[in-house]
Amino acid sequence: MTPPPLPEGPWDAWELRRFDGSRLTLVAGHDLTYHHGLEVELVDVSYVRCPTGFMDPVFREPTAGERAEVLRIVGEEPPVLLAFEADGGGTAPVTRLLAAEDLAVRQGRFPR
16 A cells, blocks of 8 residues: 555654554644644554654555565555654664555644
8 A cells, every 4th residue: 555645734743642452543643732734544454563652654565574564464465555664762763564354534723
């Protein structure tokens, strides 16, 4: 899957806001203290390799190795496979990987 179509905005701070075992919601904004301006919701999530908070993600096409990893664990290639590098607070960006059946992107002003 190609990287998600994100609208223009100050999406430098990200956090995993909600995950109930099926739906996972990532939120983004400049400062997540009181509100956020972007939500990326994944539906029927089958694979998660992502911390609860990260900065400055760079979304990209998944590699063949990442596709094979998800296929081996999930049993089939999911319709949505997000791969990105992001700063999780360490010394170097780390690869994140999320697999799901569907994805929705919402922009607005969402209070905390």
